[in-house]
Amino acid sequence: MRSVTPSRTLWIDWLRGLAVVFMVEIHTYDAWLADAARAPVRPAWWWAMHLGGFAAPLFLFLAGLMVGFRPSAPRAVALRGLQVIGYGYLFRLVLIACEGFKPWSLPTLYKVDILQQIGFSMILAAPLLGAPRRVFSGGLVALALLCALMPPLTALPPAPAWIRPLSDFVTGQRPFAFFPALPWAAYTIGGIAVGGLLRGAEGRRLHARMIALAVVGIALGWAAREVVFDWALRTFGDRGPNHGVDGVVRMLYRLGVCVALVPAAFAIAKLLPRLWAPLEQLGKTSLTIYVVHVPIVYGPFFRPWFKRKLDFAQASLAVAAVLALMLAVSVAWTRFKRWRRGRPTSALATPT
Numbered sequence: 001m002r003s004v005t006p007s008r009t010l011w012i013d014w015l016r017g018l019a020v021v022f023m024v025e026i027h028t029y030d031a032w033l034a035d036a037a038r039a040p041v042r043p044a045w046w047w048a049m050h051l052g053g054f055a056a057p058l059f060l061f062l063a064g065l066m067v068g069f070r071p072s073a074p075r076a077v078a079l080r081g082l083q084v085i086g087y088g089y090l091f092r093l094v095l096i097a098c099e100g101f102k103p104w105s106l107p108t109l110y111k112v113d114i115l116q117q118i119g120f121s122m123i124l125a126a127p128l129l130g131a132p133r134r135v136f137s138g139g140l141v142a143l144a145l146l147c148a149l150m151p152p153l154t155a156l157p158p159a160p161a162w163i164r165p166l167s168d169f170v171t172g173q174r175p176f177a178f179f180p181a182l183p184w185a186a187y188t189i190g191g192i193a194v195g196g197l198l199r200g201a202e203g204r205r206l207h208a209r210m211i212a213l214a215v216v217g218i219a220l221g222w223a224a225r226e227v228v229f230d231w232a233l234r235t236f237g238d239r240g241p242n243h244g245v246d247g248v249v250r251m252l253y254r255l256g257v258c259v260a261l262v263p264a265a266f267a268i269a270k271l272l273p274r275l276w277a278p279l280e281q282l283g284k285t286s287l288t289i290y291v292v293h294v295p296i297v298y299g300p301f302f303r304p305w306f307k308r309k310l311d312f313a314q315a316s317l318a319v320a321a322v323l324a325l326m327l328a329v330s331v332a333w334t335r336f337k338r339w340r341r342g343r344p345t346s347a348l349a350t351p352t
Contacts, residue, residue, distance in 0.1 A: 068195020
């Protein structure tokens with residue numbers, strides 16, 4: 001059986017494609033759905049927010065997973081992290097340019113968004129990459145849990161303005177830090193640990209580790225929802241959310257789901273390798289779709305017509321339309337790259 005460590009694997013592209021769908025869905029609803037339609041008691045709205053909430057965790061987790069797959073020197077991983085942070089700030093500059101460099105948009109240049117946090121997490125975990133496997137795995141798991149559990153203990157007042165561009169990477173708060181390391185780095189670092197566990201595994205050993213990941217992921221998600229949350233209610237009562245326990249529960253639950261999705265996607269890829277080609281296509285161009293769709297749903301181009309003006313049915317149609325547009329962009333970008341390399345094009349990505 002082939003090793004699980006090629007540069008790209010089908011099941012990882014599927015998971016990336018799933019994250020793309022969740023990302024487009026939650027961003028479109030967030031930008032265009034009217035305030036009156038945001039009813040938490042409505043099942044469709046609850047499920048939309050619940051599923052959309054997995055977009056960022058999956059992207060962070062899968063970014064870490066690929067780092068763990070590929071045995072690289074700690075210095076190379078740290079430099080790659082700096083490069084990803086640079087991409088994040090460059091993209092932020094593009095968004096400011098789309099707004100015409102208006103004064104209110106300039107402070108957003110320093111916002112810690114998902115690309116910045118992916119890069120920062122890679123730098124944070126880099127020193128462990130050269131360690132023996134047990135130290136590597138144990139250290140990363142401990143670091144991930146530390147990031148997930150620390151926020152209730154770090155409820156600090158905002159840092160002074162002069163240090164905020166740096167402090168926001170660790171303990172920042174909205175609107176200047178949507179993804180601070182405490183707790184969001186837990187996803188990327190957890191993904192690195194899982195990638196290191198699977199690196200080089202083949203045959204029965206690979207299957208055994210996938211089964212173990214399924215058990216661990218389900219157990220972590222269940223424990224977070226049923227055990228930790230129940231303990232928080234009994235200990236803090238209605239004050240639980242004020243202590244940040246609800247955030248820890250949400251973090252551990254989503255991390256457990258991310259872990260469990262790895263063996264699920266791996267099994268589907270083995271049994272039905274040609275299923276969901278559009279999802280695979282979206283996954284292969286996830287960064288391109290991220291860069292293209294954000295100005296569309298949040299930028300000034302459609303703001304006068306759609307910003308918080310659609311009812312739930314209209315917003316759902318908009319989600320489908322944006323997804324279809326992003327699939328077209330993905331196919332066009334893939335064909336363009338193949339044309340530049342002198343390769344034949346195809347309508348959708350084929351399993352590799």
